[in-house]
Amino acid sequence: MQNYAKFIKDTGVSGFVQIIVRLKGIILLPILTKTLGAEAYGVWSQILITVSFVSPFILWGLPEAFTRFIPGTKELSHIRDQIWSVFIFILIPAIGISIIFSVYHNSIATLLKIPDSLVILLGLLILFKSLNTSLLAVFHAFGEIVRFACFEFAITFGELVLVIGSIFLGLGITGAITSLLLIQIGTFLVASIIVFRKIGFAIPHFSRLREYLHFSIPSVFGSFSYKIVQASDRYIIAGFWGVLFVGYYMPAYALGNTLNILIISLVFVLQPTVTKLFAANKLVESKRYLSYSLKYLLLVSIPSVFGLTILASPLLTIFSTEEIARNASSIVSLVALSLFLYNTSTIFSQVLLLYKKTRILGSIWIGSAVINFMLNMLFIPTFGITGAAITTLISYFFAFALIWYFANRFFPFPIDWKFIFKSTLASLLMAGIVFLLHPKELWSTLFAITVGIVSYTILILLFKGITKKEITFFLSFLKQRNSARLLKEE
Numbered sequence: 001m002q003n004y005a006k007f008i009k010d011t012g013v014s015g016f017v018q019i020i021v022r023l024k025g026i027i028l029l030p031i032l033t034k035t036l037g038a039e040a041y042g043v044w045s046q047i048l049i050t051v052s053f054v055s056p057f058i059l060w061g062l063p064e065a066f067t068r069f070i071p072g073t074k075e076l077s078h079i080r081d082q083i084w085s086v087f088i089f090i091l092i093p094a095i096g097i098s099i100i101f102s103v104y105h106n107s108i109a110t111l112l113k114i115p116d117s118l119v120i121l122l123g124l125l126i127l128f129k130s131l132n133t134s135l136l137a138v139f140h141a142f143g144e145i146v147r148f149a150c151f152e153f154a155i156t157f158g159e160l161v162l163v164i165g166s167i168f169l170g171l172g173i174t175g176a177i178t179s180l181l182l183i184q185i186g187t188f189l190v191a192s193i194i195v196f197r198k199i200g201f202a203i204p205h206f207s208r209l210r211e212y213l214h215f216s217i218p219s220v221f222g223s224f225s226y227k228i229v230q231a232s233d234r235y236i237i238a239g240f241w242g243v244l245f246v247g248y249y250m251p252a253y254a255l256g257n258t259l260n261i262l263i264i265s266l267v268f269v270l271q272p273t274v275t276k277l278f279a280a281n282k283l284v285e286s287k288r289y290l291s292y293s294l295k296y297l298l299l300v301s302i303p304s305v306f307g308l309t310i311l312a313s314p315l316l317t318i319f320s321t322e323e324i325a326r327n328a329s330s331i332v333s334l335v336a337l338s339l340f341l342y343n344t345s346t347i348f349s350q351v352l353l354l355y356k357k358t359r360i361l362g363s364i365w366i367g368s369a370v371i372n373f374m375l376n377m378l379f380i381p382t383f384g385i386t387g388a389a390i391t392t393l394i395s396y397f398f399a400f401a402l403i404w405y406f407a408n409r410f411f412p413f414p415i416d417w418k419f420i421f422k423s424t425l426a427s428l429l430m431a432g433i434v435f436l437l438h439p440k441e442l443w444s445t446l447f448a449i450t451v452g453i454v455s456y457t458i459l460i461l462l463f464k465g466i467t468k469k470e471i472t473f474f475l476s477f478l479k480q481r482n483s484a485r486l487l488k489e490e
Contacts, residue, residue, distance in 0.1 A: 033320035042247030061216030063137030085204035128184035225369035233388035256335030287413035309333035334389035351407035426459035
């Protein structure tokens with residue numbers, strides 16, 4: 001019972017922190033764009049996506065492997081060897097990348113379309129970000145979810161405070177990037193001290209490194225390919241149109257990216273729950289959880305896509321500038337639909353994870369990355385950021401269709417098509433109501449959002465898209481208490 005209570009607490013804490021982490025970009029968006037302008041925001045976006053893009057070449061999925069191997073290791077000396085072996089293995093290429101960015105800063109600055117002075121900071125940011133990923137993964141592997149979440153919250157809060165402070169002190173984009181680096185250095189110092197006190201230090205023998213790499217490398221290619229789908233359009237936009245247009249593109253992407261918040265806590269709870277039921281051969285209950293999870297995701301995400309489409313211009317004006325809104329509001333619907341497809345495919349991906357079909361997932365994302373890159377090279381030179389949004393939608397649809405196909409082959413679960421129709425109809429009517437309000441300023445937009453939420457809720461209940469029993473199941477699902485009982489009673 002004590003372990004169960006810990007699981008509930010860890011789930012709640014981690015889910016809450018992940019939402020805060022995801023909201024960081026939305027919080028910083030108006031501050032960066034309104035204070036520094038679209039071009040500086042494009043530079044900011046290029047730096048962040050480069051950190052995310054280069055990291056897989058340094059980490060090779062090894063920190064994630066901690067959670068697979070360390071819990072089954074009893075001897076502290078063996079745990080110590082595994083942790084420091086991975087840390088040293090990551091440290092060497094991380095330092096190498098940092099040196100490369102320092103030596104070839106002129107060429108890299110030209111390639112990324114960012115100021116030369118920021119490239120060295122970028123290299124150091126990649127270094128400490130990679131090292132921190134490996135250190136914080138230790139806490140996750142030991143089941144110290146609250147400590148792990150506290151670090152993530154501290155990093156997010158620290159970045160917000162320092163970045164905002166540096167901007168208002170007039171330090172510009174250089175001060176903002178320096179703030180990110182300072183937080184990563186501080187995190188490294190604190191995390192390394194805690195890990196050292198916890199396990200001590202010994203010269204690693206790299207005895208299980210090959211086993212770690214054998215486990216982690218297959219997943220890296222899928223992860224890296226997904227990063228290509230995320231990042232290639234921004235590099236190509238910068239190459240053909242300049243970093244200013246990245247500054248136009250990214251606020252629209254950040255606005256559409258709010259849909260990802262819907263999937264975080266849901267999958268965090270769903271994955272271990274379904275895995276446990278599946279392992280116990282409770283296949284009917286596993287399918288019911290997957291089916292209900294998909295329905296709950298669609299219940300919120302379908303009207304969100306309609307709402308973001310209708311409110312794209314006022315929201316971008318509020319969160320960024322009128323200049324960005326003029327140039328990017330037309331692509332918000334494409335980005336939102338792309339991320340809708342990605343989030344929906346995440347539910348079906350759970351089936352492939354149940355059957356350990358990670359190679360299929362990796363292959364799908366590799367194919368999606370190839371399609372994305374080729375179409376970007378074809379569309380972006382002519383159609384600019386609109387072409388980038390179209391290719392993103394095509395790539396995500398490709399991945400969604402194949403993931404759905406293979407999931408249905410291995411473990412088909414019911415899909416409530418009547419509900420999807422009702423939700424779409426309710427969302428369409430809601431969008432019409434919001435459109436008639438024609439909001440422009442902050443308060444009128446907030447009023448329109450409130451009206452949209454209320455009208456959609458009333459319509460979906462009138463259409464009987466969701467029943468009282470399903471609402472009860474959803475609440476119990478979040479609490480992780482009475483879901484199994486409710487499933488059996490049906």
